[in-house]
Amino acid sequence: MTQLLDSIHYDQWILHALILLPLAGVVPILLGDERTAKRTALVVTLLELVLSLGLWWAFDPSNGGMQLVSSAPWIPRWGITYRVGIDGISLFMVLLTTVMMPLSVLASWTSITRRERAFYALMLTLLTGLVGVFIALDLFLFYVFFEVMLIPMYFIIGIWGGANRLYAAIKFFIYTMAGSLLMLVAIVVMAWRIGAVTGVLSFSYEHLLANASTLGSAAPWLFAAFALAFAIKVPVFPLHTWLPDAHVEAPTAGSVLLAAIMLKIGTYGFLRFAVPFFPEVALSPEVTRLMVLLAVIGIIYGALVAMVQPDIKKLVAYSSVSHLGFVMLGIWGVSVISVQGALMVMISHGISTGALFLLIGMIYERRHTRLIDDYGGIARVVPLFSLILTVVALSSIGLPGLNGFVGEFLVLLGSFGAYPWATGIATTGVIFAAAYLLWALQRMIFNRLDNPENERLTDLNRRELAVLIPLIIGIVWLGLFPGPVLRRMEPAAQRFVQGTQTHGGSAKLGATVHPQQGSR
């Protein structure tokens, strides 16, 4: 496989192709007619998936740095380049994106009936934005992708969403933009300050990372700006209020992409930018205490609120708040194990929650209600659906042997040393997750079949199985054999942890001295 890839110089063009291919796909969709739009979109997203799979082999698992880096000048006067590359963190985010995208297109096959061309064109634009966010190695470029993907999602929620879609769309947009614009100021400040010290004005990630320690007293403010932007995206309690609205009102494909990928941009941002740039601030005792506290509150609060939701989609939306709390805890655990765990949770949550939203979308298409109480006993009517829902729910709960377990276990294991109390409380989140999901499951598919309307439900068709089976395979495979994935993450996680510690990340060790403070 590696030879094949080498022979076509895969490593030189793949990242550019991943960005450009979906954009190129927009053209035939807009020129074609309404009925062929979805086929074109499916072909383009599948092609993107096939192309991206080569990354698995092209990626060198022993290297913790950036790989497949390439760049081209863009605005030289300001030191802005078009610069892309991947490491063990972004590799999986890119793969997650390219896997979820064709599934989302397939899931929209019959549910999107109005303005199909526009819908699929926006989906492809979104794909470019998502891939771009994860591979951008220039902060200007990152910012552009970070903002640009807002537009397609805004339209997807606002045009094809539920009853309250306008409110949800604008709330989603303004929340994200408010955070990101302050980050924009922080990015410019960083580049100029570092430019003044080093004499090189550049927005390149490596340049900023290498010299971030020269920022001195500005660092807390800059960290705050980055952290706010990403915390809104994650979302960290109490900035999560846009999430239930957006997830519930969005059409199925929108919810899937929001949950599976867009939330991860927040945690990815912490892993890639906020923490590595400012480890002294991020891991100072005060910030650590705050972030761990908010992570734990998110885990418990998300789970408790999920438990009382009458609407299954809202339940899953709140469960995301809970799951993402584990990721935040793992990041602030700053041990190789906890960071790997955080990455695993990011992937598993993407697969499981994506699958949950897909399943909800499928049953909603049949029954046009998302209220748990309207169902009951449908396991007898739609056995296949119920089986898959159960497996996915168990994976989301974190049943050993399925994917959800690996990540959460590693996070708890890796963080326990640093924060025994917080980790202990977080563990109860797993129990709560079992409670709300199993209870919902019981009310939906078990119990008595007392609503005659539910008797007419039809089971999953072939298209829907084609959407779900890859995810089920992922759930089982990641649960049983997480080794290859973890191995590819390890160097990047190690690098992350080392980077924070050489810069005086003392919180974890309990020490009080900051070796770097004031020295530069």
Place this chain on the structure above:
Amino acid sequence: MQLDLSTPQGITLGLLPEILLSGWALVVLLVASWRHSTAEDSRLAGWLSLAGIAVSAAGLAWLWVNDATPLGLAQMMALDPFRYAAAALILLSTAGAILLSLGYLERELLLAPEYYPLLLLSATGMMFMAGAEDLIVLFLGLEVMSVAVYVLAGYNRANAWSSEAALKYFLIGAFASGFLLYGIALAYGATGTTNLSLIGAQFAGGQLSLMAELGLGLLLIGFAFKVAAVPFHMWAPDVYDGAPTPVTAFMATGVKIAAFAGLVRVLMEGFPAAASLWQPVIAGLAIASMVVGNLIALAQRTLKRMLAYSSIAHAGYLLVAVWPGTRLGSGAVLLYLAAYSLTTIASFGFLAALGRHGERTVTFDDIAGLAANRPWMALGLSLCMLSLLGFPGTFGFIGKWYIISALIAEGQMILPVVLVVTSVISAGYYLPVIMSMYMKTAPNDELQRDMRLFPSAAGVIALSLVAVLALGIWPREALDAAVKSAGTLTQTGTPVARQ
């Protein structure tokens, strides 16, 4: 190429674009006095005026390409790329206004032919204002510009709102001119000269006398009126709202370009030593304009008034760019003016097409569902809104990015933060436009379907939008040009070094 401005030949060449344009305006006036009855005559005057813009632009290009500089100290008029760049923007916005007017005047039956000569004369005044090296020339330019614009604002005589706009603009404008003139008089009293470079040289390093400080203050007030900065903005919404839409576009772009170019030049050449005096004032005006403009725009129901308040907010962003008083800062002013003008011309062009017989009443609800009936129009207007919002991928974003960078290069943090926070507020009224067009259903499909966008207007809108997108993605050359043009103004640390 060096021009000796003390010789008749030198001054003629140095003023070539202005002379060509004002001469051409008189020719158009002459033609119009013979042919002024039919729609065709009006069109003829319009196209003739456009040719005048092209001729003047050719003169300008000749100066710019040959890099004309003054021999010795610049008297009266500057000869530097900053003037050329500002003049080019003014010509561009005038051309845009003419193209928008061609169909509009016919539709609204405003066929009096003086319209186009007035536009050209006003543009001449603007160019003088942007290039004035002397406070008297600045004032003359301002008056030539303003008088013509007063008339244009009230051009729709049958419409009470238009007349109100003209009267209001005239009264407030006279007031502003008064402030400016007092400021000039005091500056002259303090220094004995009205030449900006000489004023700058007198103040260099030293303390300003009370008289000079007062003069500076009054000058600032005069400019603040002209650019509609809060708290001197009260006239703007009514005037923008009442004036015929192409004139509003012209006022929002041309007048702003001229006033900001004049302001930058006065502050940077005449009062660089007093930066500690005017910087807080500019900062205060900027913050007030951004906050008030954006907040009141949020409450507007009609598009035209919303755009009027948003233009106050944009004046605030531009004042932020004036603040640093550096090469980067004045480059940011030029670039943002370009971005804002391109977008504004297109936005008002759409507005003119949307409202038949009264754009004043076009509300957010009237454009509901436009995407289904007029997809291209909806797409274009969305692009305008995103560019005004400063969204990545559009020229408006590059402009804002540049402003933020110019401030941060000077270590100033508060203004950029206010700028981005108020930009978030502005999403609260730009996005509903898009939302209305794409996510709601049309109240009256017929009305939207037979809306007409005149070919000339469609052309200028399309060109502007292509530029907004292209420069948003590939801003390299525009940036270089802006920085280079601004460089001639401010690379002089000490004002006397210009000689």
